[in-house]
Amino acid sequence: MSLQSALNHAKRNLRLDDDVRFIRSWLERPMQMGAVVPSGKFLARTMARFVDPNTSGPIIELGPGTGPVTEAMVERGIDPARMILVEFNAKFCRLLKARYPEATVVHGDAYRLKRTLASVLDRPAACIVSGLPLMTKPVRTRMRLVNEALNLLAPGAPFVQFTYAVVSPIPRRLAGVRSEASEPIWLNVPPARVWVYRRD
Numbered sequence: 001m002s003l004q005s006a007l008n009h010a011k012r013n014l015r016l017d018d019d020v021r022f023i024r025s026w027l028e029r030p031m032q033m034g035a036v037v038p039s040g041k042f043l044a045r046t047m048a049r050f051v052d053p054n055t056s057g058p059i060i061e062l063g064p065g066t067g068p069v070t071e072a073m074v075e076r077g078i079d080p081a082r083m084i085l086v087e088f089n090a091k092f093c094r095l096l097k098a099r100y101p102e103a104t105v106v107h108g109d110a111y112r113l114k115r116t117l118a119s120v121l122d123r124p125a126a127c128i129v130s131g132l133p134l135m136t137k138p139v140r141t142r143m144r145l146v147n148e149a150l151n152l153l154a155p156g157a158p159f160v161q162f163t164y165a166v167v168s169p170i171p172r173r174l175a176g177v178r179s180e181a182s183e184p185i186w187l188n189v190p191p192a193r194v195w196v197y198r199r200d
C-alpha cells in the first residue's frame with residue numbers, strides 16, 4: 001500500500017469513528033445535536049471559505065462537534081493557535097483538545113457567549129463560525145446570540161452559520177445587520193446553506 005492510500009484509509013476510518021461518536025451523541029441529546037452526522041466536506045469548506053486567513057485576532061467556533069469545520073479552516077491555512085472552540089459536549093471537547101492541542105477549547109454554553117468567553121477573549125474576534133442547531137431554539141434566543149456574537153467581533157467581521165432550513169435562521173429584519181447566503185450545498189446530507197451576518 002502506498003503512503004497516500006494508507007493516509008486516505010486512515011482518514012476514512014477517522015471519519016467513520018466520528019460518525020459513530022456523533023450518532024451516539026444524537027441518540028442521547030437530539031435537540032442539542034441538531035444533526036445525525038457531522039457536516040460533510042463540501043459544507044465544511046463553504047463555511048471555511050468565509051474565514052479570511054489574512055485577518056488578525058481570534059477565530060471562534062461555536063458547536064464544533066467532532067471538528068469537520070475546524071479541519072476545513074486548518075486546511076485553509078488558519079493557525080489553530082488562533083482558534084477558540086466552544087463546545088457543550090464534554091466528549092467532543094476531549095477529542096478536540098487531542099486533535100488541536102494549540103487551540104483553546106472551552107467546555108461551555110455558546111448561548112451565554114460573553115460569559116463563556118470572559119476568561120479567554122481579550123480582544124475583538126476576527127470571525128465567529130457556528131455549527132449550533134439554531135433552529136431548535138426560540139427566535140429570541142437566536143437573535144440574542146447573534147447580537148452578543150456581533151458585539152464580540154471586530155467592526156464588519158462575519159458571523160458565519162449553517163442551516164438545513166430554507167430560510168435564514170436569523171430574521172432578516174434584525175436592525176443594523178446585513179446578511180448574505182451561499183448557494184445551497186446539495187452534496188451535504190441533508191442539503192444545507194451558509195448564512196453570513198455582519199453589522200452594517
Ligand SMILES: C[S@@+](CC[C@H](N)C(=O)[O-])C[C@H]1O[C@@H](n2cnc3c(N)ncnc32)[C@H](O)[C@@H]1O
Nearest residue numbers: 032035038039063064065087088089109110131
Ligand atoms: C449540528 S452539530 C454541528 C457539529 C459540527 N460543527 C459539524 O458541522 O459537524 C451541533 C453542535 O453544537 C453543539 N452544541 C449544541 N448546543 C450547544 C451550546 N449551547 N453550546 C456549545 N455547543 C453546543 C453540539 O454538542 C454539537 O456538537
